[in-house]
Amino acid sequence: MTKKTEGGPTRSVKPATRLVTGGRDPFAHHGYVNPPVYHASTLLHQSAEDYLAHRGRYQYGRKLTPTSEALAQAIADLEGPLCAGVALLPSGLAAAALALSSVLQAGDHALVTDNVYEPTRKFCDGILRRNGVTTTYYDPLIGADIAELMRPNTRAVYLESPGSLSFEVQDVPAIAAAAHAGGALVLMDNTWASPLYFRALEKGVDLAIQSGSKYIGGHSDLMLGTVSANHAAWRQVIDTVHGMGLCVGPDDMYFGLRGLRTLGVRLAQHYAAGLKVARWLEARPEVLRVLHPALESHPGHALWKRDYTGASGLFSIVLKPVPQAAVYVFIDELTLFGIGASWGGYESLVIPFDCIGVRTATRWSPGGPTVRFHIGLEDTDDLIGDLERGFAALAAARCT
Ligand SMILES: Cc1ncc(COP(=O)(O)O)c(C=O)c1O
Numbered sequence: 001m002t003k004k005t006e007g008g009p010t011r012s013v014k015p016a017t018r019l020v021t022g023g024r025d026p027f028a029h030h031g032y033v034n035p036p037v038y039h040a041s042t043l044l045h046q047s048a049e050d051y052l053a054h055r056g057r058y059q060y061g062r063k064l065t066p067t068s069e070a071l072a073q074a075i076a077d078l079e080g081p082l083c084a085g086v087a088l089l090p091s092g093l094a095a096a097a098l099a100l101s102s103v104l105q106a107g108d109h110a111l112v113t114d115n116v117y118e119p120t121r122k123f124c125d126g127i128l129r130r131n132g133v134t135t136t137y138y139d140p141l142i143g144a145d146i147a148e149l150m151r152p153n154t155r156a157v158y159l160e161s162p163g164s165l166s167f168e169v170q171d172v173p174a175i176a177a178a179a180h181a182g183g184a185l186v187l188m189d190n191t192w193a194s195p196l197y198f199r200a201l202e203k204g205v206d207l208a209i210q211s212g213s214k215y216i217g218g219h220s221d222l223m224l225g226t227v228s229a230n231h232a233a234w235r236q237v238i239d240t241v242h243g244m245g246l247c248v249g250p251d252d253m254y255f256g257l258r259g260l261r262t263l264g265v266r267l268a269q270h271y272a273a274g275l276k277v278a279r280w281l282e283a284r285p286e287v288l289r290v291l292h293p294a295l296e297s298h299p300g301h302a303l304w305k306r307d308y309t310g311a312s313g314l315f316s317i318v319l320k321p322v323p324q325a326a327v328y329v330f331i332d333e334l335t336l337f338g339i340g341a342s343w344g345g346y347e348s349l350v351i352p353f354d355c356i357g358v359r360t361a362t363r364w365s366p367g368g369p370t371v372r373f374h375i376g377l378e379d380t381d382d383l384i385g386d387l388e389r390g391f392a393a394l395a396a397a398r399c400t
Contacts, residue, residue: 016264022074022075023077035067035257037067040061043060067250067254070257071086071260074260075195075226080199080201082230084231085237086226087227088224088225088248090248091213093117093123094246095225096187096225098237099207099237101240102237102240102241104131104156107153109133109151109153110128111135111146111154111156111179113138115166115168120158121358137360138361139362140161140163143175144171146178147181147182150179154183156184157176157187159205162192162300166364167315167316169304172205185206186207187208188209193308194312196267197271197311205230206232209225211225214343215266215267215344216259219346220346221255221345222252267310268310270377273313273378274311274312274314277384277387287318288320289318289366290316290317290318292316293315313343314373316371318368318370319368319369319371322369327371328352329394335386336378337383346377347374348375349376350372351371352369352371353371355370
């Protein structure tokens with residue numbers, strides 16, 4: 001952001017500053033801090049000639065407005081200099097589906113991580129398969145050995161790191177190098193860390209996907225998805241978005257932009273609070289393991305330390321074996337943790353989960369019942385007190 005000229009910040013400022021300045025040009029809008037929300041479909045031209053020649057920066061509300069431009073620019077600034085463009089989609093799942101559709105066609109093969117978000121797996125097994133694309137799932141911890149799974153027609157390697165239930169940390173640069181050597185593009189769901197804590201494009205990813213419904217929105221009131229692409233992939237992405245007529249409503253784009261401004265402080269708090277609660281859980285006698293990449297005990301900790309600059313508030317635990325009914329008693333007893341799936345808002349969440357039915361390349365055998373937490377912005381003492389009450393209820397349920 002500059003005082004008088006259009007455009008985003010200079011690239012040299014730090015990410016927290018980019019979150020505040022990206023996509024803003026107050027003096028293009030009478031000095032108001034935030035850009036106006038353009039509710040727009042038709043765009044008028046000054047003359048028939050202008051219309052026929054498609055003159056002007058904007059052509060139609062579906063393709064580009066100052067509102068979509070501001071949000072895409074702000075995210076691009078956060079992704080860094082390798083980002084050639086950011087496509088906005090109506091949900092995170094739409095972003096994953098769009099990214100895959102833009103790089104694959106009939107006859108192609110895709111390699112997809114076995115811990116992928118389940119609806120993305122369904123998209124691969126359903127719509128992609130129907131369109132003539134075959135998918136092979138791979139062990140998320142495969143690293144450079146993915147080279148052995150590459151086929152002459154492998155055009156896409158899809159990662160999700162860490163897995164959003166099971167938290168395996170993938171060796172992104174090693175997988176990306178092997179994929180590129182085999183002629184494939186690399187796609188990654190980067191929702192957990194966001195570009196603030198994991199610079200996907202700089203680690204070899206060509207298309208970085210985010211569910212903006214999570215931390216970008218931050219308030220559990222927004223459906224949004226984004227695909228950030230480098231120069232190798234951007235043309236395919238934006239042509240597919242335009243070809244399919246996809247766009248996001250202006251108020252939702254504004255919510256995304258508004259959420260982005262506070263992403264830095266919110267994520268720092270989710271990170272600190274999440275780690276504090278994770279450490280507390282790790283010391284509990286009822287807990288077998290805590291699946292949080294920032295814990296030294298996590299098998300992916302060294303990779304996390306090498307590649308990430310922070311963690312979000314989402315992690316899981318493996319309980320020592322207890323009847324599943326006792327797990328539900330534990331969860332139902334919690335009053336500060338809502339039972340809900342879509343994380344990244346300001347509130348804490350909890351769900352029971354089991355990956356057995358959604359793995360085909362690896363065996364899910366954690367050693368006990370599994371529970372996922374999202375640590376929100378509440379005071380951690382209150383959250384820990386709530387969990388203590390939950391464990392007391394679990395102990396009582398075991399004895400009955
Ligand atoms: C890792 C991950 N990716 C993508 C999505 C899909 O995002 P959305 O709910 O915005 O479609 C989710 C939603 O839970 C998710 O957890």
